[in-house]
Amino acid sequence: MFLKTELQWNVVIPAESLDAKGLMLQKAIIVRLLDDFAERKATKDLGYLLALTTVEKIGEGKVRQHTGDVLFPVTFSAISFKLFRGEILKGVVHKVLKQGVILRCGPIENVYLSSSKMPDYNYVPGENPIFLNAKSSKIEKGTTLRFIVIGAKWLEAEREFQALVGLHADYLGPVSGAPSASMYDLP
Amino acid sequence: MSDKGGKGFTAVPKGKGKGGKSSLKEATPKGKDDGPAKSKKTRNVQFSSQANSGKGGQADGGAKKDKEPLQLKLENELPKGAKCLMDCEAADILQGVQDHMVILSKDPSIKLPVSFDRALQYTEKSTNYTDPESVRQVLQNLKTYGVTDGEICVMANVYPETADEVFALLPSLKARRIMLDDPVNDVLSELAKLKKSA
Numbered sequence: 001m002f003l004k005t006e007l008q009w010n011v012v013i014p015a016e017s018l019d020a021k022g023l024m025l026q027k028a029i030i031v032r033l034l035d036d037f038a039e040r041k042a043t044k045d046l047g048y049l050l051a052l053t054t055v056e057k058i059g060e061g062k063v064r065q066h067t068g069d070v071l072f073p074v075t076f077s078a079i080s081f082k083l084f085r086g087e088i089l090k091g092v093v094h095k096v097l098k099q100g101v102i103l104r105c106g107p108i109e110n111v112y113l114s115s116s117k118m119p120d121y122n123y124v125p126g127e128n129p130i131f132l133n134a135k136s137s138k139i140e141k142g143t144t145l146r147f148i149v150i151g152a153k154w155l156e157a158e159r160e161f162q163a164l165v166g167l168h169a170d171y172l173g174p175v176s177g178a179p180s181a182s183m184y185d186l187p
Numbered sequence: 188m189s190d191k192g193g194k195g196f197t198a199v200p201k202g203k204g205k206g207g208k209s210s211l212k213e214a215t216p217k218g219k220d221d222g223p224a225k226s227k228k229t230r231n232v233q234f235s236s237q238a239n240s241g242k243g244g245q246a247d248g249g250a251k252k253d254k255e256p257l258q259l260k261l262e263n264e265l266p267k268g269a270k271c272l273m274d275c276e277a278a279d280i281l282q283g284v285q286d287h288m289v290i291l292s293k294d295p296s297i298k299l300p301v302s303f304d305r306a307l308q309y310t311e312k313s314t315n316y317t318d319p320e321s322v323r324q325v326l327q328n329l330k331t332y333g334v335t336d337g338e339i340c341v342m343a344n345v346y347p348e349t350a351d352e353v354f355a356l357l358p359s360l361k362a363r364r365i366m367l368d369d370p371v372n373d374v375l376s377e378l379a380k381l382k383k384s385a
Binding site: 002003004006031034035037038040041042045050051052084086104105106144146148169171172 | 258260261264270272273274281284294296298299301305306310312313340341356357
């Protein structure tokens with residue numbers, strides 16, 4: 001789910017950028033903030049940081065004792081994306097394994113769908129392995145699936161999330177053209 | 188925070204187990220023993236390391252016990268000050284940022300987060316409504332019946348055709364189906380008018 005939050009971060013401006021005039025200083029602060037924001041990539045609370053929408057306020061700068069840099073507290077709004085348990089989302093299969101499939105959902109690369117959570121689907125090995133059910137509904141690389149999120153795990157080292165999802169309820173499964181679950185056509 | 192880097196989807200409950208903030212059951216196999224050892228009976232697997240979700244983990248693989256229902260309990264897990272956005276609303280905002288970037292990209296010091304493109308693509312695939320604001324307004328009516336913001340967003344994102352679909356995908360609403368059936372049906376017919384034709 002997409003979230004919009006108001007945040008306050010501290011932006012450190014090196015002393016060299018400070019002799020610029022007022023507007024240039026603001027630009028330096030915002031550029032620095034964008035930089036920090038892009039580098040952060042994701043946080044445990046907010047999920048994947050996507051974009052800064054507005055800068056609400058730039059507070060008074062505080063000079064840091066030893067370096068001469070100035071620290072500005074900046075209040076801004078941002079959009080992020082995070083998976084929540086119980087949420088219904090869509091993802092695209094990018095790997096098919098005997099134990100299940102791996103999907104991509106928005107910015108998240110590692111969404112695992114175990115075969116035990118794909119009721120009635122059976123693994124069909126081959127050069128292009130797929131999962132098939134009795135009604136000939138196929139799950140293969142490139143299929144879009146609607147799933148429910150069972151859980152999400154934050155990996156501190158990689159700064160990313162992993163998710164575990166399932167199809168074990170009504171109205172879940174392949175979308176766009178599949179006979180079983182859904183009647184939508186994705187553009 | 189229990190960033191213990193455990194393998195697999197296990198996490199240690201916070202608050203020493205005696206019902207601190209949540210009733211998380213602990214996962215056993217790694218031998219971490221904070222909290223009481225309900226271990227052997229319940230091979231529960233907890234994925235989210237946010238302890239605020241009152242729902243403990245579900246048993247993965249076979250043991251038949253009281254399964255915590257897999258429901259959206261967003262409000263417990265949302266960070267402070269965060270607001271849920273529907274995919275269509277997010278699409279508008281991200282597209283706006285993209286448009287600005289066309290101009291700003293001339294300045295090499297300005298860059299966008301890595302996830303931005305993927306998220307934009309994701310929303311482009313899901314924009315099925317002609318007017319996100321009207322969608323929001325239509326769904327706001329459900330708030331008077333106690334439907335939460337998170338549930339409203341999921342409802343919009345799911346793009347439901349029938350009330351059955353809504354209640355199947357949002358089991359947290361099922362309990363109040365009697366009360367919600369009519370309002371949900373009304374909302375669905377309004378949403379149908381706002382859907383883009385394929």
